[in-house]
Amino acid sequence: MSEELSDQGSLLEARQIGRQTTAGQWLIRNVSLAVHPGDRIAIVGPTGSGKTLFLRSLAILDDIQEGELRFHGNPLKDKELPEFRSQVVYLQQRPVLIEGTVEDNLKLALGFQVNQHKPHDIKALISLLNTFDRPESFLQRQSSALSGGEGQIVALLRALILSPQILLLDEPTSGLDPGTTKQFEAIILKWLSTSDKIPAFVWITHDHSQAERVARQIMTFPAGTILPVQKSH
Template identity: 70%
Template sequence: MPDTQTSAPCLLEARQTGRQASDGQWLNRNLSLRIDPGDRIAISGPTGSGKSVFLRSLAMLDEIQEGTILFHNEPVRDKQIPEYRSRVIYLQQRPILIEGTVESNLQFAFQFQVNQHKDHNPATIRSFLESFGRPDSFLKKKSSSLSGGEGQIVALLRALILSPEVLLLDEPTSGLDPETTEQFESIILQWLESSEESPAFVWITHDRSQAQRLADKVMRFPSGQVSNHLIPES
């Protein structure tokens, strides 16, 4: 009998992973999550419960001490990590931008060898800008003059133009105003629905209403329990 868990399509999977601090204390342990094409997963839980630690482990930014992370049902070898990070992109709460214009920040992503084969389509960028209500002239703004919300918009655009298979979002809208948050969410859903590749996202959020709007699965911390039931309103 075939192993359906292995043979079924799967973008990314964490199996019983654990992460230790330098003093040997476990920051989290025995966490498992399967991400299939089109999945919209919210991660919820109190501050300090290990949500960001787990997401950084999925992004392979932090090494795990237990368990396995599989990409397309195969372990990721060290030499494959750069390509992996171009296909599984982590967007942190506070974006890191280089000096220069918005346009140079977007082009910066294509300077890495692993991304040079990807299609740099100006029409795609303009489409995303229109969705955020930003004119073409926004591309000429200096990164140092951007507000926090504008910086997060640029970081999101820089991620999306690379056509990731999985987007890992660490409370990306926590510092945004309601209007920009709504635009941000709309762009993510547009990206999911318009892509032929059926990408997926995992989104850490403390906002129950946001999880209800966006997610079809919820992973609750610290237990790591995954449920198809969305977070009920209190």
């Protein structure tokens, strides 16, 4: 497992995280990770090794039984969770969409009080849709008529509208064809390079070649070790 990491300059830090079953069996234990501005971290490992459990812990979606999470160097208080979730956005493998149009789903995230100050930039949305080879009329498609891959695109756009500091991505391209997968990757990398927040991501993938394309560091489960990506030239 990784040694305890310094929180100096980190956006989000997990210190010696442990998750166990109700019977007391450890699912993951002593896993540490610090996410800094601009970090591009991929998590790889076999099915059942604890990747998603760890990512959900980072998103504070499940309780942890051991260890500590810190945001900007400080332990999180319950009253700070809404602001945390507007800045640390979890994108799950199978997106959950509401009934209505694509645009209704995109506006949903901005309806929460903590996000109401964030702009709804329709021109920016159209630009992103064009990157996915989707016309402006795509905004008026009913969510029930979308394919799984199209639903994942909508979920990504809904996340990016929030201008998060960190994206937590749980195999987000598993339902996409190779061409759309490359477009999805390009959008994430463009978001990293153009945002004024210097954001970061932690991206679970079963595809080692994808991890090497998108990440600068790769964390391997179940060991929890993290190493820099050796880019070929």
